[in-house]
Amino acid sequence: MKPLIGIFKFSYRTSVKRGFITIALGLGFLSVFIYALSALGQTSGRQAQSLKELIDRYDTSRCRECHEEIYAQWEKSHHARSIMDILMDDYLKKGVLSVRSAGDATKKNFPCFKCHLPQIENATDKVASEIAAVILKNDKATMKKLNINCLVCHHDHGVVHGLPKDGVLYGTSADKEHPDTKYKSVIKSPVMKRPAMCGRCHGLGPNYEFEHPVQCATLYGSYLHAYVPSGGEKTCQQCHMEKADHTCPPNFQDRKQTSARLSRALPLDVRVMFYLSQYTPEKYVPTVVVSTRIQSKAGHRIPDG
Ligand code: HEC
Ligand code: HEC
Ligand code: HEC
Ligand code: HEC
Ligand code: HEC
Secondary structure, X not given: OHHHHHHHXXXXXXXXXXXXXXXXXXXXXXXXXHHHHHHHHHHHHHOEOOHHHHHHHOOOOOHXXXXXXXXXXXXXXXXXXXXXXXXXXXXXXXXXXOOOOHHHOXXXXXXXXXXXXXXXXXXXXXXXXXXXXXHHOOOHHHHHXXXXXXXXXHHHOOOOOOOOOOOEEEEOOOEOOOOOOOOOEEEEOOOOOOHHHHHOOOOOOOOOOOXXXXXXXXXXXXXXXXXXXXXXXXXXXXXXXXXXXXXXXXXXXXXXXXXXXXXXXXOEEEEXXXXXXXXXXXXXXXXXXXXXXXXXXXXXXXXXX
16 A cells, blocks of 8 residues: 555645646746737837827927927927938938838838937838838928937937836936826936937947948047046036037037137147248248147047037
8 A cells, every 4th residue: 555655645746746837837828928918019009100100109399388498499409300411312312221212111221210210110111111202202391300309318218228118208307297198207317417328329430230330420439438538527418418408519500609619628729939030141031830739628539420
């Protein structure tokens, strides 16, 4: 009898164990399945299916009602016209990723949008072909609606790792009751006041992650590798968004402002000496020696981009 009981006990235990393992595995698979389903749901929810849907999702016109001054500043900034005048039509017609017609374009044809229109990540390839049509037609009114706006910085780029949460904004301080219809609270962002916030687009150098690498913005590299190691302490925001100025100067169209900023940042020391040089015994030649010294107080190479 003994061995039988032993065997019985053994198999009983094993079957209980197996049962647990089966239940655990079952639950595991179920949760993976549910997670995968919800992730699928999320991504398809995230991907705008049409250009209209993308523009509506990133519509910030209602922010103007309450943030009037900041809105007006932003409208004057380069960020508000980030796909105008960037030669996108030439790139689509003649570049390495040129297309025969707008219908052939997919998101792959727009590596430039990583920084010039990052919200394209949340849209389908069909939207990319609609944007190609807009660019090739030179439809300025629609191009103007495609830009780096409040939601790109205060929602999509408010986090460093992971994805931003739905329905919240990221700011410099927390606000549990933000009176907007869609973004009902504000979370304090860990990066909003940090250079990394700007560095995400204001580049380190060539983007080798693209099939056809491009190099547009390199300025953050210069900031990190030259300015900071030589003792520079200021952030991009301190020099370019003083008092949260959303125009983000310089605006090279505004010559007065640009020259005032440049004379502060690049002090020019000029010394001039006059001589009468006697090269031959009978002749004195008037001579001028000009010595100049430009000091850069900027946070990076100038010019850079
Ligand atoms: C290019 C990124 C960017 C864009 C676009 C942008 N912001 Fe900001 N915003 C910032 C940063 C960075 C700060 C923090 C500046 C600081 O205090 O150093 C900020 C600060 C703010 C603040 C706090 C102001 C304060 O006085 O402290 C408000 C409100 C705000 N933004 C609203 C908006 C609205 C509304 C829009 C759209 C019209 C917008 N922002 C567009 C980056 C951006
Ligand atoms: C009905 C008015 C209202 C609307 C609409 C509104 N806001 Fe606000 N927002 C406020 C108020 C009030 C505060 C808190 C005070 C402040 O910081 O200006 C605030 C705070 C913020 C902050 C936090 C500022 C910080 O401390 O960094 C951000 C960012 C912001 N709003 C962006 C937006 C954006 C983007 C929109 C449009 C999607 C928007 N707001 C729409 C009223 C509004
Ligand atoms: C989502 C990407 C993105 C982010 C984030 C971003 N920028 Fe920009 N920024 C751009 C692009 C693209 C342009 C050029 C737009 C154009 O003129 O076509 C630009 C233009 C500018 C300019 C104007 C440059 C000139 O030639 O006059 C300044 C200054 C600037 N950004 C500063 C900042 C600062 C400071 C931050 C961080 C608070 C920041 N940007 C965050 C993408 C970004
Ligand atoms: C110590 C101040 C300072 C810091 C820090 C700083 N900048 Fe600048 N930046 C300047 C000055 C000065 C200029 C020259 C034009 C002007 O007067 O604004 C300039 C020019 C620019 C331009 C125009 C491009 C060019 O070559 O003229 C961009 C874009 C820019 N900065 C972005 C940034 C970003 C992004 C950061 C952070 C990674 C940053 N800056 C950090 C002072 C600074
Ligand atoms: C890594 C991010 C990034 C990528 C990728 C990128 N750009 Fe830029 N681009 C910027 C930033 C940031 C600026 C603003 C810098 C400045 O003005 O000093 C800029 C400025 C420009 C400007 C000058 C705009 C003006 O109004 O003066 C042109 C033109 C341009 N980009 C074209 C392109 C094209 C075309 C591509 C793709 C082939 C591309 N960029 C890819 C970040 C990028």
